[in-house]
Amino acid sequence: MPPTKKSTLVLVAERAGVSIASVSRVMNGLPASQQVIERVRQAADELGYVPDATARSLKAGKTDQIALAVADVGNPVYAGMMHEISRVVTKAGYRLVLSSTGIDPHVQIDLLSSLNRGFADGLILSPLRFTEELCVQLRASRLPIVIIGSLPAGIELDNVRADSGRGIALAVDHLVEQGRQRIAFINGPVDTAPGAARLNGYLRALTEQGRPLNADAQVNASDFTYRAGLKAANALLDQTTPDAIVCANDLLAVAAMKVIFKRGLRVPDDIAIVGMDDTDIADLAQPAITSVDLRSTKRARMAAKLLLRRLENPQAPVEQVVIEPKLVVRASSVSGCAEAEL
Amino acid sequence: MPPTKKSTLVLVAERAGVSIASVSRVMNGLPASQQVIERVRQAADELGYVPDATARSLKAGKTDQIALAVADVGNPVYAGMMHEISRVVTKAGYRLVLSSTGIDPHVQIDLLSSLNRGFADGLILSPLRFTEELCVQLRASRLPIVIIGSLPAGIELDNVRADSGRGIALAVDHLVEQGRQRIAFINGPVDTAPGAARLNGYLRALTEQGRPLNADAQVNASDFTYRAGLKAANALLDQTTPDAIVCANDLLAVAAMKVIFKRGLRVPDDIAIVGMDDTDIADLAQPAITSVDLRSTKRARMAAKLLLRRLENPQAPVEQVVIEPKLVVRASSVSGCAEAEL
DNA sequence: GTGTCATCTGTAAACGTTTACGAGAACGTT
DNA sequence: AACGTTCTCGTAAACGTTTACAGATGACAC
Numbered sequence A, B: 001m002p003p004t005k006k007s008t009l010v011l012v013a014e015r016a017g018v019s020i021a022s023v024s025r026v027m028n029g030l031p032a033s034q035q036v037i038e039r040v041r042q043a044a045d046e047l048g049y050v051p052d053a054t055a056r057s058l059k060a061g062k063t064d065q066i067a068l069a070v071a072d073v074g075n076p077v078y079a080g081m082m083h084e085i086s087r088v089v090t091k092a093g094y095r096l097v098l099s100s101t102g103i104d105p106h107v108q109i110d111l112l113s114s115l116n117r118g119f120a121d122g123l124i125l126s127p128l129r130f131t132e133e134l135c136v137q138l139r140a141s142r143l144p145i146v147i148i149g150s151l152p153a154g155i156e157l158d159n160v161r162a163d164s165g166r167g168i169a170l171a172v173d174h175l176v177e178q179g180r181q182r183i184a185f186i187n188g189p190v191d192t193a194p195g196a197a198r199l200n201g202y203l204r205a206l207t208e209q210g211r212p213l214n215a216d217a218q219v220n221a222s223d224f225t226y227r228a229g230l231k232a233a234n235a236l237l238d239q240t241t242p243d244a245i246v247c248a249n250d251l252l253a254v255a256a257m258k259v260i261f262k263r264g265l266r267v268p269d270d271i272a273i274v275g276m277d278d279t280d281i282a283d284l285a286q287p288a289i290t291s292v293d294l295r296s297t298k299r300a301r302m303a304a305k306l307l308l309r310r311l312e313n314p315q316a317p318v319e320q321v322v323i324e325p326k327l328v329v330r331a332s333s334v335s336g337c338a339e340a341e342l
Numbered sequence C: 001g002t003g004t005c006a007t008c009t010g011t012a013a014a015c016g017t018t019t020a021c022g023a024g025a026a027c028g029t030t
Numbered sequence D: 001a002a003c004g005t006t007c008t009c010g011t012a013a014a015c016g017t018t019t020a021c022a023g024a025t026g027a028c029a030c
Helices: A009-016 A020-027 A034-047 A053-060 A076-091 A105-115 A132-140 A164-177 A193-208 A226-239 A250-262 A280-284 A296-312 B009-016 B020-027 B034-047 B053-060 B076-091 B105-115 B132-140 B164-177 B193-208 B226-239 B250-262 B280-284 B296-312
Strands: A065-070 A095-100 A122-125 A145-148 A158-162 A183-187 A218-220 A244-247 A272-276 A290-293 A320-323 A326-328 B065-070 B095-100 B122-125 B145-148 B158-162 B183-187 B218-220 B244-247 B272-276 B290-293 B320-323 B326-328
Touching: A009 A020, A009 A034, A020 A034, A053 B053, A065 A076, A065 A105, A076 A095, A076 A296, A076 B076, A076 B095, A095 B076, A105 A122, A105 A132, A122 A296, A145 A296, A158 A296, A164 A183, A164 A193, A164 A244, A164 A272, A164 A290, A164 A326, A183 A193, A183 A226, A183 A250, A193 A218, A218 A226, A226 A244, A226 A250, A226 B280, A244 A250, A250 A272, A250 A280, A250 B280, A280 B226, A280 B250, A280 B280, A296 A320, B009 B020, B009 B034, B020 B034, B065 B076, B065 B105, B076 B095, B076 B296, B105 B122, B105 B132, B122 B296, B145 B296, B158 B296, B164 B183, B164 B193, B164 B244, B164 B272, B164 B290, B164 B326, B183 B193, B183 B226, B183 B250, B193 B218, B218 B226, B226 B244, B226 B250, B244 B250, B250 B272, B250 B280, B296 B320
Parallel strands: A065 A095, A065 A122, A122 A145, A145 A158, A158 A320, A183 A218, A183 A244, A244 A272, A272 A290, B065 B095, B065 B122, B122 B145, B145 B158, B158 B320, B183 B218, B183 B244, B244 B272, B272 B290
Antiparallel strands: A095 B095, A290 A326, B290 B326
C-alpha cells in the first residue's frame, strides 16, 4: 500500500547533489541561489519528501500541540467547548490532543505527569473535583495550564469560569418574579466544584428573597446525566410538590420535565422548569426550556486565547476571568405564553 | 512558576555518576546492578526527571498518537463516536489527536499531507464527501487509515460503515406496517455520502412496497442540523400533507416535530415521525422519537480496533465491515400507544 | 594585485533519547 | 594459572531536523 519508503533530508540532498543544510534552507524559504532552489524542489517533489514533525519538534523544543482534558466528551456542553477550542487553536497552527478524563481525578494526575514529558506545549483542563494531589501536580507543572472552572485557593493559574451560583440566582429570581412559591432544586453531585457552587447559589438566592429553606425541596442527582435526572426528579416529586424546579443543567431539566408529564402534570402551568447551560436540548424540548446560559463557548474561546497568549509570553501576569451568566427565557417558565413563545 | 528547569538524561547521569546509557536502562527496567539502580532512581527523583516524549518518538519512529478527523465535533453522533474511540485507543496506550474538518474536503487533504509528516501513527477518518483529490491522497498515504463510512470504488482501506440505506428501508417498512399511506422524507444534502445513501434507500424501499414515488414528498435540508430541519419541514408541509415523515437524522426529526406541533397537528396521530442515529435526543423528545440505530458507538469501536490491529500488523488483509441498522420503536410512530410507551 | 564585503553553501554540532557493540570485571571450570 | 561465561556498564552511533560557523566564491573599489 505505501507507494514509497519514507524519504528524508539526506535522500533529497543526495538526489539534488547538495548538502542537507541547503535542502533544509530551501524547504524553509531561507535564502539560496536560484539553481539550488530548483534542484532541491525537483528532488523533493520526485521523492515526495515531507519534513518529519517529530524531528522538527525535538529540535525546536515545541510540539505545536495543545492538550485538552474534559470530564466527558459525550456531554454536549463539553462537545461545544471542544469545538470552539479546536477552532481557535487550529487557526493558530496547533493540533488538539484530546483527553476524556472521566470523573476520576487520578486520570488527570497521570495526564499532568505525562504532560511533563512534553507531548504538548500546554494544557486546557476542566476538572470536576480538586484533590490535594491534583493541586500539587498543577503547581508543579512546567508547562502552561489554563483551567476552565473555579480554582481552589492557593493555585495561581490562568483560568476562566462561569459564576454558576449567580446563574442559579438568576433562575430563582426569575421564578419568584413569575409568582412561583415553592421553588425546588435538582442538583448534580455536590462534591464536585460545579455542584457545590450551584447549591451555594440556590441557598443564597432563596435567603435573599426571604424564602424559607426547605430540605425537602432539594435533591442531588448522582451525576449530571439524563438518566440520573429521572431518578432524582421522581425522588423530588415523591417527597414534595413544588411549583417550580431549578435544574443544575439541561439534561436534568429535560428529565424532570419527562417525569412531570408522566405524572400527568403540565409545564409550565403546574410546575415551571429552568435548566442550565442553554444547550440545543433546551431549545429543542417541547415546551422549550428556559435555561441559564453559562456561555460555555465563550469560556472555551477565552481559555484557548489565554493559553495562546501565555505560550507567546510565558511571563504574562496570571489572568482570571469570570464570565457572567445570562438567563434565556423560554416557554417552560412563563405561564400562559407557551404558544406565543413558539 | 516552573519550579526547576527541564532535566535530561545527561543531568541525571552526571548526578548519579553513571553513563546516560545506564540511566536509560534503569528508566526502562532493563537489567542493571542494584547499586546503579538505586543511584539513578535517587538522582532522577531529586531532579524530577521525566523522559522526553518527542526524543523518544524520534528514536522509536512512532508517536503513540492516533488522529481522528470528523466533520463536526458538535454533532452528538460524532461526539459519541469520539468518546468511544478515545476510550479504546487510550486503553491501548495511544493519545488521540482531534481534527474537526468541517464539510470542506480541502481541510481533510491538508490533514492527510500533514499526517505524512508523521505527527501520528494512524488515522481514523469519517469524510462526508469524496473528491477526486481526496481519493488520490488517501491512496498515497504511507500511514494506516481507517475510514468510517462507505468508500468509493478503487480505494482499498480498512473501513466500517452502516448500511444507512437499509436503515431508511427499516423505517419505511415499519411505517407501512403501521398503516401509513403518504410517507415523506426529509433528507440532508444529497451530495454527501450519507445523504446519497439515504435517498437511495428511501426510493428503493418505496418501490419495493409498491408505493408511488412522489417528488413532493421529499425535501433536502441544507445541512444535517436542527435549524436546517425547521426550514425543510416547513417547506415539506407547505407542499404536501404526509401522514408520516422519515428523517435522515434525529436533529431533523425533532425539528420536524416542532414544526408539526406549531401547525396544530399531533404526533403520532396526524403524522408519524421516524428519526435516525438513535441519539439521546430521540429518547428525550416528547413524545419520544422512533429512530434507526446506526450503531455509531459500535462502528467507532470497530474502527478503533481495526486501526490498532493494523498498527500491530501492517500486512493484515484489508477488512471492510458493514454494520446492520436496527429500528428502535418509540411513541412517535405508533398510534394510540403514546401513553403506554412512556 | 590586494583588500573588503556580501553572498552562498557545506561541515558539524545540537535537540534527548535508545541500543549495538565491546571492554572489563567477576566467577566458575579445567 | 589460563580460559570461557556471564553480567554490568560505558562509548558512540543513530533517529531527522535546524542552525552557528566558517570556507569558498565573486564583485567591487582602490
